[in-house]
Amino acid sequence: MGIRLCQKPQLENPILVASWPGIGNIGIIAVDTLREILGAEEFGEIEPLDFFYPKQVLIRKGVLEYLEFPSSKFYFKRTWGKDMIFFVGEEQPTEGGRVYAKGRKAYQMANLVLDLAEKFKCRRVYTSGAAVALTHHTTKPRVWAVPNGVSLIPEMRGYGNTVLMSDIEGRGGHGNITGMNGLLLGVAKKRGLEAICLMGEIPVYLQGFPLPYPKASKSVLEVLSHSLKIEVNLDKLDELDQKVERRIEEFYQQIPLEIRGQLDRLKHMTYAQPAEPGPITGEEEKRIMEDVEKFFKKRGGGD
Amino acid sequence: MSQGYPVKIYKEPDLRRSSLVLGWSEDMGNLGLKATGYLNQKLKGQEFAEIEPEDFFPLGGVAIKGNLAQFPESKFYACQKHELVVFQSDSPGAEWYKFLNSVLDVAEHHCRVKELYILGAMVNFSAHTTPRELLAVVNSVEMKEVLSQYDLAGDTDYQTPPGERPTLNSFLLWIAKGRNIPGVSLWVPIPFYLAATEDVQAQKKVLSFLNERLDLKIDFSDLDQEVREQNEQLARVRSRFPQIDDYINRLESNLMLSEEENGELIKKIEDFLREGG
Numbered sequence: 077m078g079i080r081l082c083q084k085p086q087l088e089n090p091i092l093v094a095s096w097p098g099i100g101n102i103g104i105i106a107v108d109t110l111r112e113i114l115g116a117e118e119f120g121e122i123e124p125l126d127f128f129y130p131k132q133v134l135i136r137k138g139v140l141e142y143l144e145f146p147s148s149k150f151y152f153k154r155t156w157g158k159d160m161i162f163f164v165g166e167e168q169p170t171e172g173g174r175v176y177a178k179g180r181k182a183y184q185m186a187n188l189v190l191d192l193a194e195k196f197k198c199r200r201v202y203t204s205g206a207a208v209a210l211t212h213h214t215t216k217p218r219v220w221a222v223p224n225g226v227s228l229i230p231e232m233r234g235y236g237n238t239v240l241m242s243d244i245e246g247r248g249g250h251g252n253i254t255g256m257n258g259l260l261l262g263v264a265k266k267r268g269l270e271a272i273c274l275m276g277e278i279p280v281y282l283q284g285f286p287l288p289y290p291k292a293s294k295s296v297l298e299v300l301s302h303s304l305k306i307e308v309n310l311d312k313l314d315e316l317d318q319k320v321e322r323r324i325e326e327f328y329q330q331i332p333l334e335i336r337g338q339l340d341r342l343k344h345m346t347y348a349q350p351a352e353p354g355p356i357t358g359e360e361e362k363r364i365m366e367d368v369e370k371f372f373k374k375r376g377g378g379d
Numbered sequence: 380m381s382q383g384y385p386v387k388i389y390k391e392p393d394l395r396r397s398s399l400v401l402g403w404s405e406d407m408g409n410l411g412l413k414a415t416g417y418l419n420q421k422l423k424g425q426e427f428a429e430i431e432p433e434d435f436f437p438l439g440g441v442a443i444k445g446n447l448a449q450f451p452e453s454k455f456y457a458c459q460k461h462e463l464v465v466f467q468s469d470s471p472g473a474e475w476y477k478f479l480n481s482v483l484d485v486a487e488h489h490c491r492v493k494e495l496y497i498l499g500a501m502v503n504f505s506a507h508t509t510p511r512e513l514l515a516v517v518n519s520v521e522m523k524e525v526l527s528q529y530d531l532a533g534d535t536d537y538q539t540p541p542g543e544r545p546t547l548n549s550f551l552l553w554i555a556k557g558r559n560i561p562g563v564s565l566w567v568p569i570p571f572y573l574a575a576t577e578d579v580q581a582q583k584k585v586l587s588f589l590n591e592r593l594d595l596k597i598d599f600s601d602l603d604q605e606v607r608e609q610n611e612q613l614a615r616v617r618s619r620f621p622q623i624d625d626y627i628n629r630l631e632s633n634l635m636l637s638e639e640e641n642g643e644l645i646k647k648i649e650d651f652l653r654e655g656g
Contacts, residue, residue, distance in 0.1 A: 178439035183432070224448040240446045251443040258440035262450030273448065 079192055081120035085152045087159040091304065092193040092201045094163035096177070096256040100289030102276040103204030103257055104164065105313075106296040111162040113308050116151035122188050124148065127169040127181055148185070150192060158304065161196060163189050168256050176255035186256065186263040194267070201264045201271035202303075204296050205257035206289070209277040212342040213324050217277035217292040219299045220244065222253060224265040228272060235299050238274075274299055281331075281339060282324065290317040385431035386481050392427050392457035392490055394464065398593055399492045401466040401482070403547070404452070407500035408569040408578030414498055414585050415467040421597050424456030424465050428485055435471035435478045453478075455485055461595055464490045470547055479551045483558055494522075495555050495562030496592075497548045498585055500578070503568030504641075506630035507613055511584040514566040516549070518556035522563055529588060531565075570630075571641065572648040579605045609652075616651045623647050 095107035124145035134142040146167035153160045168177040169185045177185065193201065207220040219238045223229060232238060242249035253261065253273055264271035276292025294313045301308045328336065400418060402411030418424065430453035432438065441448040453468035464486060471478040486492035501514075515531040517523045523533060539545050548564045555562040565588065567581040583602050590597045617624040626636055626644045636644065 176439055178437055180433045180438075183438045222443050222446070222448050224450075226447060229446060241443050242446050249443070249445045252440055253443065253448065254440040256440075258448065259438055261448040262438075262441040265448060265450045266452075271448070 079120055079122055079150075079188055081150075083119045085117075085119055085154075087152060087154065087161070087196045089199045090152070090159035090161045090193075090196050092161045092163065092189075092198045093204075093300070094165075094189055094201065094257075094260055095204050096165040096168045098168075098176070098255055098257060099206035099208065099283050100276075100278045100285070100287075100292060102206040102278060102289055102292040102296060103274075105288055105290055105293040105316075106204050106274075106276070106300065107162060108164050109293065109310075109313055110297060110300065110308060111151050111153075111164065113312070114153045114155060114160070114306075116153035116160065116162050118149055118151050120150040120192065122148035122185065127185060128167060131167070155306065158306070160304075161193060161198065163192075165256065177259065178255075182256060182259055183263070186260050189260065190263055190267055190269065194269070198269070201260065201269055202300060203257040203260050203271065203273045204300070205253060205255070205273060205275045206278045206283075206292065207275035208280050208283045210342055211277050211279050212339065213279050213282060213291070213321070213328070215343060217289075217295045219295050220275040220277065221299070222251075222258075222261065222273045222275070224261045224271045228270055231303075232272065235302060237295060238299055272303075279339075279342065285324070285327065287320050287323055288316070290320055385434055386428060386485055387431060388428045388485070388489060390425075390427045392425075392464070393459055394457060394462055394490045396493050397457075397462040397464050397490045398494045398496060399464045399466060399486045399490065400496045400498065400589060401468075401551070402498040404467065404469045406498070407502060407574040408567075408581045409576070410500040410567060410569070410578065410581055410585065411498050412467065413577070413579075413582045414589075415465050417582065417586060417602070418458065418463070418465050418589070418595075419456050419467070422458035422461050422463060422595065424458045424463075426454055427457050428455040428489065429453055430468070430478065430481050430485075434474050436469065437472055453482075455490075457490070461593065463593060463595070464492060475547060475550055476554070479547070479554050482551070483555060483560065487558065487560070492560060495552070495560050496589060497551055497562065497564040499546065499548045499564060499566045500569045500574070500581060501566050502571045502574055504571055504630070504635065505568070505633075506627050507570045507573060507578075507580070507610075508627075508631060509570075511567055511569075511578075511581050513584055513588055514568070516552065516564045516566070518552045518562045522561040525561075526563060526592075529592060531588070572645045575645070576649055576652045577609065579609045612652060613648070616648060620647060 093107050093110065095103040097104050128146045130143045131146050132144040133140060148165045151162040169181040170177055211217065221232045221235065221238050221240060223232060232240065241251050257273055261271045261273050274296045276296040278289045278292050282289060290313050294310055294317065297308065297310055400415060402415035404412045406412065432451045436451040441450060451469040456465040458465065466482055513531050514535055515526055515533045516535060517526065526533065552562050552564045565585055567584055569578045569581050583599065583606055589595065617627060623644060626640055629636060
């Protein structure tokens with residue numbers, strides 16, 4: 077088990093940006109888009125055999141020619157005096173058919189990613205994922221930011237369109253980040269590395285929707301590029317967003333009018349201050365969630 | 380050291396006949412974390428070992444507390460001058476037996492631990508103005524005899540109720556007994572409305588006992604100040620909210636509150652304390 081490097085780039089205190097798939101693939105689309113825009117170059121990968129089952133077999137004329145595994149690749153980019161390493165995991169290392177990583181394998185993979193980061197004297201780690209929220213798909217997703225050290229909070233208060241957990245109504249600064257995008261933050265903390273997870277909001281009724289949610293990836297990338305002080309053209313994400321938006325609207329119109337009426341009220345959901353009551357009361361929020369759950373149960377789980 | 384136990388020793392401590400004090404991070408009233416942290420701070424505890432988390436914690440992501448990503452920690456500190464080992468840890472979610480044996484492996488084989496002190500808190504439906512008690516459960520008659528000279532309530536009768544399980548602390552005490560390590564599990568009853576925040580009086584109670592028992596010579600003036608401040612905060616909340624004052628008055632008179640009243644009292648006090656009162 078280990079890391080295979082195909083080249084050893086000279087990097088100066090790089091920043092690691094890592095992501096694995098999750099809800100709406102928000103994080104991985106953001107990270108992979110940035111990697112592509114910057115033209116980062118592949119330089120290594122984590123050997124898959126100890127982590128993954130094969131994802132594809134190629135048999136020709138009865139002969140097994142190829143067995144493919146999910147990739148876990150490293151890329152680098154030297155840019156504007158700010159060197160970067162990207163890590164893109166095609167799947168989370170899971171045990172027992174789960175979607176999200178858990179346990180020994182997850183911990184080992186997180187350590188391997190950070191081993192490489194520290195080998196190149198990485199100074200900061202970013203991960204990205206989704207924040208399931210009471211929002212509407214026509215509103216601009218905000219970004220929930222979670223650091224692994226208190227010294228990062230003032231910096232994050234300066235990001236636009238970003239909230240800390242304590243800014244979210246009813247959360248009191250608490251929560252969870254499931255899977256590798258969260259675990260990496262914890263393991264980085266254990267190693268004394270500063271790390272931040274940026275999570276794009278996805279409407280609660282789309283969390284099981286079998287399509288990506290690029291609108292939130294764009295919000296994440298705006299915050300990430302601001303934090304990294306780099307400029308990136310996000311037109312590509314807008315194109316993808318328009319395509320997905322049409323599918324979401326089709327789906328939305330299939331939702332019964334009464335439930336849709338409830339969901340429409342999420343367009344006006346705000347979280348101006350943690351202690352201020354929003355335009356939707358706690359009771360109404362509960363009712364919306366119950367209606368949405370009933371609808372998806374009828375549809376056999378919704379995804 | 381038992382083979383295969385996931386312990387990392389950074390530096391061998393120079394201890395000859397030490398005592399181990401153990402506290403859990405997510406204890407009620409923040410007792411375990413605060414008391415062990417206080418000992419480390421006052422006695423200049425040096426981290427020398429840790430238990431690796433992968434076998435004992437789910438590691439399926441991270442918890443966020445107070446805006447920050449957390450990660451489970453299980454660390455040993457040596458306070459050499461006082462022949463004291465402090466173990467501060469999150470409660471393991473799995474493999475308790477293996478975890479607790481790992482703790483005692485380090486204690487026995489690297490620290491020559493002679494005695495074990497386990498810190499714990501329990502919910503109590505009394506007012507914060509009631510003086511804190513310290514209950515003790517020991518794992519040997521000899522230990523009971525040794526501790527009889529201290530202000531401890533040591534004649535507890537208890538059997539795990541149906542549907543519940545023994546605590547991690549009882550499990551550890553039992554394993555220590557099997558290894559012939561005398562130990563005591565110390566329990567401070569904490570007013571239910573302070574269980575999710577801080578109970579500084581409870582922290583002081585358990586630390587005072589350890590100070591006396593282990594001859595640590597700690598100056599508690601800072602902790603006394605914290606106790607005063609918390610009492611003042613609680614007095615302010617009582618004077619600002621007559622309903623809360625009424626609830627606490629009733630508790631002081633040994634009257635029970637309804638479930639709804641309990642809930643209201645908890646919420647008001649917690650909000651008030653978290654906002655800095």
